[in-house]
Every structure is written in C-alpha cells, then in structure tokens.
Amino acid sequence: MSSSLDRRFGPIHLAPGYTPMNAATYLFAAFITIGMLAFVSFIQPYLLNANLQIPENAQGRVLGLLGFSNEIVSLLLVAPFGALADKIGRRPVYAFGFVWLAAGFFLYPLARTVPQLLACALFFSVGVAAVGTMLATVLADTPKDKSRGLLVGITGFCQGLGATLAVLVLGRVPQRLASGGMDAVMAGRITLGIAAGLCLLTALVCWLGLRRGTPSHLGKHEPLLVLLRTGVAAARANPKIWFACLLQFVSFADRIVLGTFFSARLQQTAIAQGLSIAEAASLATKPYVTASVSGLLFAILFGLLLDRTNRIIAGVLAMAIAGIGYFAGGLVGDPTSPAIIPVAILLGLGQISAIIASQTVLGQEAPIEVRGAVFGLAGICASLGILFTTAFGGWFYDSVGKGAPFVTGKGLAFFSARARCGQWLLSSITTGDHHGHDHPRATQPRRL
Template sequence: MTTSIEAKLGSVRLAPGYSRWNAQTYLFAAFITIGMLAFVSFIQPYLLNANLKVPAGEQGRALGTLGFVNEIVSLLLVAPIGALSDKIGRRPVYALGFVWLAAGFFLYPLAQTFPQLLACALFFSVGVAAVGCMLATVLADTPQEESRGLFVGITGFCQGLGATLAVLVLGKVPQRLADQGMDAALAGRVTLGMAAALCLVTGLVCWVGLKQGTPSQIGEREPLRVLLKTGLAAARANPRIWFAYMLQFVSFADRVVIGTFFSARLQQTAIANGQTVAEAVSAATKPYVIANVSALLFAIVFGLMLDKMNRVTAGVVAMAVAGVGYIAGGFVGNPTSEWIVVVAVLLGLGQVCAIIASQTVLGQEAPQDVRGAVFGLAGIFASCGILFTTAVGGFLYDIVGKGAPFFVIGIVNVSIMIFGIYLLRSKSNE
C-alpha cells in the first residue's frame, strides 16, 4: 500500500505524513498570504484619501504609525502563536488567521477617524501574525531536507506572484466601480469586501487541505536572551554574518519603502495632478506591479548566478543595484513620468537581490551548531528594518519630503555595499 511517507510534489520529496494535496494547499495559502499583506499596504493610502480625508502632509506619519504598530503586534504574538500551533496543529491556526484577516478587511473601511483606523490595524495585525508565523512554520515542516531549497524557491515564486496579482487585480477595482458611478468610499468598501471573501475561502481551503494533527517533532525554543547572545557571538567571530544581518535589515526596510511609501507617493502625485482617488490608485498599480514582476523574474536569474559567484560579492551587487534604485526613486514619483518604469524595475531588482543575498550568505556562513540562533537573530534584524523604516520614513516623508525615505534607504544600501567591499578586500589580503 502506498503511503504519504513517499509522497512527492514534482521533484520535491515531502516529509513523512505529508501528501501532495497538503503541499499544494500550502502553496496556495502562501500565494494568498503575501498577496493580502501586499494589498493591505497598497490600499491604505486610498483609505486615508477616500475615507478619512487625511491631508497629504500628514499621510506619511499616518502610514508609518500603521506599519509600526502592525510590526510590534506581530513581534509580540509570533512566539505565542508558534507555541499554540505546536499544541493544536498548524491547520487550525492558519485557517483562523485567514478568518481573522477577513474580519479585519471588513472593518477597515468602516473607520471614520484615524484612531478608529489604527484600532482596525491593530485587530488586523493579529491575523497577520498568525498567517505570517504559519507561512514560515509550515514551510519548514513540509519538505524533506534534500528538497528544502527547491520547495523554498517554489514558495518564494508563489509569494511574489501573489503580491503582484493581488495588487494588479484588486488595485483596479475602485476605478472600475467609480466609472460605474459609485463614490470612492463605497468603492473601497466593496474592494476590501472582495479581499475579505478571498480570505474566508482561503481559510476554508486551509482547513480542508493542510495536514491534520500536531507536529511529530517540536524543536526546543531558545529564550530570547540566549538567542541574542549566541547570534551576536557568531557575528563577532565571523564578520560575514554581520554582513548578512545588515542585508536582512535593509531587505525588509526596502519592502516597506516599496509597499508603503512608493504607492503612497504615486497616489498622492496622481491626485495632485487632477486625478480622482480611484484613478490615482489605479495609476499607482502599474509601477507597483512592474517592480514586483521585475523582482519575480530576476529572482530566478539571480538565484542561478549565486551558484557561480562569491556570496558576499552577490550581496555587494545587490546593495549596488538597490542603492541606485532607491536613490533614483527619491527623484521620481510621478506615475506618468517616462522614468517611472526604469525606477520601478530597479526598485524590484534591488529588493529581491537583497532578500536572496541575505538568505544565501546566512546559509553559507552560519555555523551548524548555532544555526537556529543566527537565523533567529536575522529575523530580529528584519523586524528592526521594518520598525526603523515605518517610524523614521513616515516622519521624513511628511517633514522633509516625499523622496526622503528613498534617499535614506538608498544611503543605507550603499553603506552596506561599502562594508561588503571591505570584507572582500580583507579576504583577498589574507
């Protein structure tokens, strides 16, 4: 009798107890997870304009605050949610997370003041923490070790495709509804209702298709103090791990700039040029999608290049591309500009290169005996990148100028590039 122990998804060998259906369900959930998280960042400027009528000069700080509290809640809840999934299983936690997101999408357009919107964001963040934690946990559970790299690559492709299609499809809905005579606020409510319905369907799919039961092997969770001490000691012993931590920090900071401030700037510029709120969100969709498609396609090329080049060199190249992209992005924010396509492509390439480079440098340099602590501390650096960019970027966006967050992150990318070059020169002189 054939058992699920020998199950495969294409060339991916699945862990004992996992079926092809379990793996396919997870890939669909990954597709929707990142799609919904990308969409909520993209649509928030629309809510500030259409529902709350927040002045353009205050929107940067508003968006920064929303992003900051979301990350704080996620950081506080990720450990309890992980422990809960160890006790009751991944399936109910992932499914409930999507139901929670659906409720959040229904609540968002009901907010009439910024404190109400912030409360909705706090509520939504609980669902974000649940699906985000399960996205990483089920990814670790599903493949056998010899197929892990391939399955991670497939999952990354599904995530990138989800982010692209969610914004491409749902981002066009408000204008289509407005063209039929619907006012901007109601059009936003209907659009978010569609996102909520998609989350409910995905929650049902997760409940039906993910592996039942609790995990057979549960790794011991290190206390935060031990994780920090061990991860920092590894970096002091090997400066390349410091480089990987820096790459992790800036790659997630890049994601905030693209997901929050890039879309906000495009929408604000379109409105300032006389377009309606619905037309503005539609105009912002194209550059955003170009950035994501560029990242999606180049991820494959860059992944192949990594096998033929030094991993630190790859990080230096990633930082150079990202630095040029973000500094250029500081100058160009008009969705109708002839340069916007070039900037969008550079932003997408820089982001994906930084993400891939950080993971590959970590995988190569992290000592086997402290690997968990090194990757755990890298995750903390990623969260710090998000917190830094949402807090500082939002303030700079309003007070200094709309291009300021791009310039700051561009300078950070260039600084990390210089550190990488120093490491390469030090290695060559040994």
C-alpha cells in the first residue's frame, strides 16, 4: 500500500490511487482540450468570411452572439457535468465530451446562414462544458498538494502548446489546400474534419488511460442535486474558493478576447490589405502563436512559484500582468505591425498565469468529496466571464473600435477582481500559511 501512496510521475507526487499512466493520459487530454477550444475560436472568423460572407462591420456582433449563446449552454451544463463526474467518474464524462466535440466539428462547415452557425455553436458547447469541467477536475484529483503547483504549471505548458500547435498547424491548412486549387469552403470543411478526428482519438485515449471510478465517496451515494448544494456550501464556507472562481471569471474572459476578437481583428486587417481569406487566416496565426508560446514557456515557472509562495498573492500578480497586457492590446493601431509582438507576449503571460493560479487555488481548497461540484461552480464563473466579454465585446468591436473589447471588458473585470482580492489577501497573509490555506475548519463544507 505504501508504494501506491508514493507513486510519482517524474517530479510530481501523485495522489493515492493514481498511476503515471493516468497522469500522462491527462496531460495529453489537456493538450488536445485547449488546442481544440483555441482552434474553434480562431476558425470562426474564417467561417464568417468563407461560408457566410458576413460583412466586416457586422462580424463583431455575430461573434458576440455566438460566444454569448455558447456560454448560456455551458452555464447551464457545467455544474451538472461536475456533479455527474462525482457520481459516475471522470473518465466517461471526459470521453463523452470529446466525442461530442467531434460531432460538432463535423457540423460546423455545413452551416450557410447565421442561425445554422448558431445552432452548430450551441451543439458544440455541450462538449465544451463536459471537457472544460473535466480538465479542471482531473487536474485537482491527480497530484498530492506539495506537487500541485508544479502539475498545474506543466498542464499549463501542455495547454499552451496545444493551443499553439492547433492554431499554427490547423490554422494554416486552409491556405495550403487553397494554394492547390481547392475553394475556401471545402478547405475549411477538411480542416474541421481533421479536428474532429483528433477529438475522437482523444476520447479513446481518455477511456483507456484515465483512472476508473471516482475519488468522491459522497458521489456514489447522493443524488446530483445534493452534490450541487454541497459544492455551493463548500464555497460559502471558504472565501478562497470564491477568489479562485473570480480568477476563473477573469481568465476565461481573457481567452475569448484573445481567441475570438484578436483573431477577427488580425484576419480583417489582413483582408483589408489585399490578402485572400485563406492567406489572412494564415497570417493571423503569427501573433496568436507568439502569445501562446510566451504563455507556455512561462507556465512551468509560474507553477513552481505557486509551490513556493502564497498562492493568493500569486493570483493577484497574475491579474496585474493580464490587466497590463489587455490594456496595451487595445491601444495598438495596426495588429499586423511589429508593435503587436511585445503586446502578444504580455497577453500570453497574463492569460496563462491567471488560469494556472485559479486551478491551483481550487485544487488546494476544494474538499475531495465534492471537488467535481466545486469545479462545476468555478466553471459557471468562467462562463459568466465569457458572457460578460461576448455580451459587450461584439457590440464594442463593431460600434466603438477594434481594440475596444481589450480595454473595456478587461478594464471592468480587472478592477472588480482587484477590489475583491484585497480583502482575501489580507486574510490569507494573517493566517501565516505559506500557500494561503485557511484554518482547517474554514475549508469544511456546510450542508444546506
């Protein structure tokens, strides 16, 4: 029994019951999860130009509508998926999510009108809710607490690498196909078919390699509604869980600005300069990849920092970096100019550090018996962040300026987050805990 308690995956100490195969499978799943979510945000402007021929001055509102509608579905489903994972296990929910994403990728290029594209996006968001919730939940389950920051950092590296390669490789497939004489619509269909195949492969890998069963003892005996209530009670009993949820709000709002409006701005600028739709999509990959690469290189360093300093302070630092990057992004005039490179680096650093900090604090503070439900609640906050950005960002993008989603959305979220962080930061420091733990009684969930 002692050997099972001391299992390691490289330098990472694994929680009891987890094997190196489980950890390796999870990192591969994280690589594909964020890669596919980044790619679908990146490819949507391409579909608006190639499949639907939406005018440039209306694309921001369409992208906002798609994002807002997606997150309404995710907001409704992410907490039930977390609770379901506590009841039947993480493995079937994660595999199901990838199969659903594959079906969504097959449907996307069939859309020829905005309502059809919206229907495809709503369908796709069911899979997003499943894989997004499991991405965070399995991460919280797998390591011992002394290795939590390191695993989160390595996971962030894999996520950044997945986003980079998905956009860099898949994002340029349409141009390569178009250069061989294929029309833009068919090039997009084949590209999305490749993405669907990757999702099906990952579903199989998750089914074979993730741990069977569930680490939650409560989940096997209580109905889903009780699990959700207990997750809310855990957050009410521990304000650091709310702090982590606020980090989720900010970091996922960032991801929409970077993945959707940044991509649309780059592609529209390139088309206005005389490039074809496929060439514009290819050109838009460069700043996006710069942001992703800078984030993945910083991820492991920030993960190590989280294991060696107060994690609440690190969360505040993450939001400060993100705030500076997004304000700078809104002030750049030509996003295809060299001036975008340092801004893209800041964008990548800010996004990855906020995500890593939120996942680490959640994994540290969430009680194991209701961890899936707590991460489901965090997913709701992430959805609210995306709703906030898409609700205002699309209108600002079309009506105010292409840089407005960077400045307006990020500014409100940033200052709101900083105001709340100050209260919890003082409480965390006064406990004298290196990692920002509350006293043991504060982390126990109260039953509703």
